[in-house]
Amino acid sequence: MAQTVEWPKKAREIHNHHFDSTIWNDFAFRDDDIVVATYGKSGTTWMQQIVGQLLFGGDPGIEVATMSPWLDLRVPPKAEKLPVVEAQTHRRFLKTHLPVDALVFSPRAKYIYIGRDGRDVVWSLYNHHANANRAWYEALNDTPGRVGPPIEPPTSDVRQYWRDWMDRDGYPFWPFWENVRSWWSIRNMPNVMLVHFADLKRDLPGQIRRIAAFLDISVDESNWGAIVEHCSFDWMKQNAPKSAPLGGVFWDGGARVFINKGTNGRWTDTLTADDVNDYESRAVAELGADCARWLASGET
Template structure:
């Protein structure tokens, strides 16, 4: 079944210029992107190769999909959910998260770049894991289709791009984050991750994000796709800020939502396991280890609420606040305090 409702267009001259000057030549996909106008989704042209495979992905009733705009707590939620449904089994947790919870969109970002250059397996990796990496490198969607047991799948695509009626077929966890912290985190991610190659200032990135001319497109359009489904019985809408405020409460709610009860002891173990400082040092949960990133470019940077206060002020902050207020009124979305 073709995803005929997904109609794309070429970028405008202005949009092309923004991407051209904004990225170095480390990944040509970042400069060659297209736009799905209705969804305001900007994505590398290579997505067209995988669009139908994503839309027609065979969903199982016990699947768990984690859907987010970038830098909204995705990795944190992947670790939380994958360990929760496996009873916080530490042996299971030694398997790299990319295998426990594959990122379905990654082939779009890495197409034309050897996966071995972006995700590297340490020399002391067990043979079975090397074999998994070999299968993974052939294509993440085929890898995910073959997974046994209860699958935890991740995507940064909004709901229009995912299997139709996904929320009626399985469980979906949508994670959202306050826009100002999202801008700051996404900027540092785009600067530090070799697959992005961003080379402009935070102020420029903020302007581009307000225009929606960044990878994965318009923040508000994506957030709105999750917000509209927040009351669906198979969708758990969670704010990053609530996870930071009381991770134990969120884990207990997830346990009920996913119909996988945990003992009080296991809940406490999971709270500790997914605490930021513990996760940052966990080489199987923090992608930095497999990407061989230096400490100053750690995939997990701060994980804070309110970090934007260290970056935005004056007229720039006023402009961002106006952007937020306009979109809150337009969409009816209620941001956390």
């Protein structure tokens, strides 16, 4: 007798300056939907680009920020966002930064979760936050529907930014450990695949093949070279307005700030040995040894 799968069930809502998780309650899934999930600054846009290139055969003109919206971002509100997504006729690929228990999880969809070492996440978050402009703050803080305090400009000290993020679990964004833990806990679900940022850097073609197989996408080999090229970080940086939300208008320096460096280890020149030990010990305590090892390197 086949074993019954116990699908995750939504247990709570999350609201803040970014999130309105209730949009998933009203979202009508289709059988071939794809959900790209991360904590944030972990390769989300990179994965959206990969999925878009696989779906559209290496088309250089697709704009994933428009085609693949961040569904639980509270702006624009769900009354505007849902009809646009529901009108899409291509295979939909959506983005979320929610932990599993705040998401409506559907057996009809396929989920790709991307992990990245938390120290690299913070350095990328800092660039994202420090270069945000007035329009970014106005959209998040001043539009109707915000719950809780506004998001404030960051400190000029990146190490203090990292310390605040550690001490206040994801501040000023949202909790980190529960996000990783929630997705790791369902990694063996038949419609879930975990991908690591470091593996995308080590073997991008191999990871794209793996993702295509998981999504049941047959690759036209005549388009393979274009697909790989358009998923390279250099190509995405050169064509950043196609990937960044609204073409990058929320960041001083534009879309090339949003698509920043794509490098790991920038924290090594700033964090002390005690800082590193603090993070690594915390990761094991929060996630367990196996998940902590995977998050650090992609190794299982």
